Amino acid sequence: MTDKNIVLCGFMGSGKSTVGKYLSKLTGRAYIDMDIYIEQQQGMKVKNIFEQYGEDYFRYLEHEASVKLAQEKNLIIAAGGGTLLFERNSMPLSSSGIIVLLDVALGTIKYRLRNDTKRPLLQRPDKFEAMTKLYNERIPIYRQVANVTIKTRKSPRLVAQAVLTRIEAYEKENL
Numbered sequence: 191m192t193d194k195n196i197v198l199c200g201f202m203g204s205g206k207s208t209v210g211k212y213l214s215k216l217t218g219r220a221y222i223d224m225d226i227y228i229e230q231q232q233g234m235k236v237k238n239i240f241e242q243y244g245e246d247y248f249r250y251l252e253h254e255a256s257v258k259l260a261q262e263k264n265l266i267i268a269a270g271g272g273t274l275l276f277e278r279n280s281m282p283l284s285s286s287g288i289i290v291l292l293d294v295a296l297g298t299i300k301y302r303l304r305n306d307t308k309r310p311l312l313q314r315p316d317k318f319e320a321m322t323k324l325y326n327e328r329i330p331i332y333r334q335v336a337n338v339t340i341k342t343r344k345s346p347r348l349v350a351q352a353v354l355t356r357i358e359a360y361e362k363e364n365l
């Protein structure tokens with residue numbers, strides 16, 4: 191199997207963190223959640239970074255994290271839902287890793303995030319409209335940057351297994 195990083199991409203609530211942890215168990219690789227990585231570097235929750243310094247500053251930290259993590263190998267990385275929308279992040283991450291999109295239906299995302307309180311972009315009265323708008327804007331970009339897309343409703347463990355199978359096939363095709 192490749193020593194490239196495996197970078198999970200997808201909308202908030204698509205299961206990147208849960209699937210990432212399963213992938214880490216299955217492969218023995220270290221798992222990094224980019225939001226948690228940023229929180230540890232800053233000693234602050236993402237929600238508080240947004241509140242105190244604004245989204246642009248968070249995006250700058252996310253870019254720094256992308257560049258740094260792209261220098262590593264053999265990691266399972268769960269990107270944030272916004273990370274791969276920026277070329278300045280997708281370029282380094284895709285040159286050092288395989289980008290795997292977890293493509294989950296909007297209805298499922300809405301259900302999973304209906305009670306969310308920790309994602310700053312969703313703390314608004316029209317949160318379901320906001321999700322729809324963001325989802326429709328973002329999905330085409332995710333699809334463009336992804337090397338492999340997993341469209342599934344299966345359990346996270348089965349999704350993780352599917353990711354590995356698809357990566358092996360992708361590598362054979364791209365030798």
Ligand code: S3P
Nearest residue numbers: 201202203225270271272309310
């Ligand atoms: C964001 C997604 C979040 C987090 C931040 C912004 C986004 O990560 O990085 O709240 O722009 O979609 P998750 O996708 O892990 O929720």
